[in-house]
Amino acid sequence: MTFVEKLGIIYLYYYGNTGLGKLRELGIDLMHYSKEGSVLSSRNGLNLYRGCTHGCIYCDSRSACYQLEHEFEDVEVRLNAPDLLEQALRRKRKQCMLGTGSMSDPYLHLEHKLEYTRECLDIIEKYGFGLNILTKSNAILRDLDLLIKINAKAKCVVQMTLTTYDEQLCKVLEPNVCTTKERFEVLKIMRDHNIPTVVWIVPILPYINDTAANIEGILAYCIEAKVYGVMCFKMGLTLREGNREYFYAQLDKHFPGLKQQYMKNFGYSYENTSKHNKRLMSIVHERCRQNNIVCNNDELFKFMFHFEGKQRYEQLEFFEDHELNL
Numbered sequence: 001m002t003f004v005e006k007l008g009i010i011y012l013y014y015y016g017n018t019g020l021g022k023l024r025e026l027g028i029d030l031m032h033y034s035k036e037g038s039v040l041s042s043r044n045g046l047n048l049y050r051g052c053t054h055g056c057i058y059c060d061s062r063s064a065c066y067q068l069e070h071e072f073e074d075v076e077v078r079l080n081a082p083d084l085l086e087q088a089l090r091r092k093r094k095q096c097m098l099g100t101g102s103m104s105d106p107y108l109h110l111e112h113k114l115e116y117t118r119e120c121l122d123i124i125e126k127y128g129f130g131l132n133i134l135t136k137s138n139a140i141l142r143d144l145d146l147l148i149k150i151n152a153k154a155k156c157v158v159q160m161t162l163t164t165y166d167e168q169l170c171k172v173l174e175p176n177v178c179t180t181k182e183r184f185e186v187l188k189i190m191r192d193h194n195i196p197t198v199v200w201i202v203p204i205l206p207y208i209n210d211t212a213a214n215i216e217g218i219l220a221y222c223i224e225a226k227v228y229g230v231m232c233f234k235m236g237l238t239l240r241e242g243n244r245e246y247f248y249a250q251l252d253k254h255f256p257g258l259k260q261q262y263m264k265n266f267g268y269s270y271e272n273t274s275k276h277n278k279r280l281m282s283i284v285h286e287r288c289r290q291n292n293i294v295c296n297n298d299e300l301f302k303f304m305f306h307f308e309g310k311q312r313y314e315q316l317e318f319f320e321d322h323e324l325n326l
Contacts, residue, residue, distance in 0.1 A: 039084035046085065046100040048116045050076040053109045054136060055176040057250035058203050061103050064242035072246075075110055082119045089127040095154065096307045098124060101134030109176075112139065121146040130154035132304045134200070136161050138178045138186045144193070151195050155308045157228075158190050161200045164209050165217030172254050173205070180218070187225035196228040198300060201284065203237030206265075207258060210235050210274035212283060219287045229294035229303070235280045236273035239266075 040046055051072050052061065062072050070076065100106050106117040121143055124131055131150050133140070140147075140158065150156040160183050164170040170179045190197050199222050204210050215235075222230055239247060251259040266272045274280065288295035294303070 038088070039078065039081045040088050040098070044096055044098050045102060046081075046098055046120065047103045048078055048081050048100070048106060048120065049104040049108060049110065050078075052104050053176055054105060054174060056136075056174045057254075058173070058205060058237050058243070058247055060238055060240075060243050062243040062246050063240050065240065066103070066242075075104075075108065077110065077114065077116070081116060082123060085120050086123045086127075089123060089129060092127075092129075095127070095129050095309060097130040097132055097155065097157075097305050099132040099134075099304075101132075101159070105135050105137060105177075106133060107135045107137035107139040118143050118146065121150065125149045125153065128153045128309065130307050131156045132159060133157070134159040134161070136174065136177045136183065138182045141186060141189065144189070147190075147195055148193055151193075153310060155196070155306075155310075157196050157198060157304050158186075159198045159200060159231075159304075160187060161202065162218045162221065163201065163204060165214045165221075166209070169209060173209070180221070184221040184225060187221070187227060191226045196303075197225065198229045198231055198304065199227050201230060201232040204235040204274060204280070205237055206235075206272060206274045207261060208255065210276050210280065212276075212280065215280050215283050216287075219284065222293060223287070223291045227293060229300040230284060230288055231297055231300055232281070232284050232295065233297065234271075234273055235277040236271060238270055239272055240270055244268075 050068060051070070051074060052059065053073050053075065055073075059072075068076075100117070100120075111117050121131070125146055129150075131147075131154075133147075133156070135158075147156050147158065162180050162183060164173055164180055167179050167181055187197050187199070199218070201215070201218055204214075219230070237247075248259045248262070251262065262272065285295055287293075294300055
């Protein structure tokens with residue numbers, strides 16, 4: 001079944017018809033949906049989904065401040081996002097970098113069937129915009145053809161989160177997504193296609209993976225994959241209402257007794273910084289310096305949001321804009 005056919009089924013569901021049964025036939029459990037009036041944030045951020053099914057025990061997006069009105073795993077799909085994105089890009093007089101993945105991974109499990117991210121990448125490539133895309137999933141390789149095309153016209157930066165070098169521990173902390181080693185393979189493939197990559201080493205969990213061996217292992221992957229940069233603010237994690245309760249429940253499940261240690265040492269602090277922060281950050285800075293990897297966060301943000309048009313692509317004609325009542 002094509003994406004267009006799937007999209008039609010979703011719209012049937014949205015309008016209260018027989019689409020729900022069809023969605024279940026496709027194996028899509030769509031519990032929440034919305035039809036937004038806009039899809040790009042003021043800083044050109046694009047989030048197609050709200051919620052996630054990767055199951056990372058530390059995820060900040062679970063926090064109550066984001067005001068999700070449903071269970072985090074019951075993903076909300078923005079039904080008209082591709083149409084809204086195309087309308088927004090047609091209106092823009094100047095191309096820029098667009099970003100996706102900061103709140104919800106663009107390659108969560110629903111994406112395998114819905115192909116919303118792929119549809120939006122196709123639109124981004126069509127209009128010659130640049131892309132920053134952040135994911136933990138090797139499912140991004142499905143869209144390698146589009147990433148290559150975007151990078152040929154403008155700039156495509158693939159960002160991946162690596163937190164845990166040990167594969168078995170990774171499966172505990174990030175249970176429903178590919179492991180760090182599999183993400184490393186993605187980084188090498190991007191390297192081979194001249195697509196710049198940035199690795200986020202965040203969060204690092206006190207008493208769990210805040211070790212020199214863990215950081216050295218992740219950095220060895222970064223060095224071999226020739227990543228452009230490493231983003232790392234400090235060694236630790238943030239906890240607040242919503243994600244703190246979930247994180248503590250997972251500590252009780254997988255690391256009995258550790259919750260009490262967190263509560264004793266950090267209380268209700270937002271920042272939970274590892275006591276090894278200084279030493280581990282020095283390892284990051286030294287290894288990056290030795291291998292010409294950018295690790296200055298300000299420089300990395302500047303690089304990722306600086307648009308670089310590699311070819312000239314004209315905007316739509318006046319009459320096309322006129323049809324949009326601009």
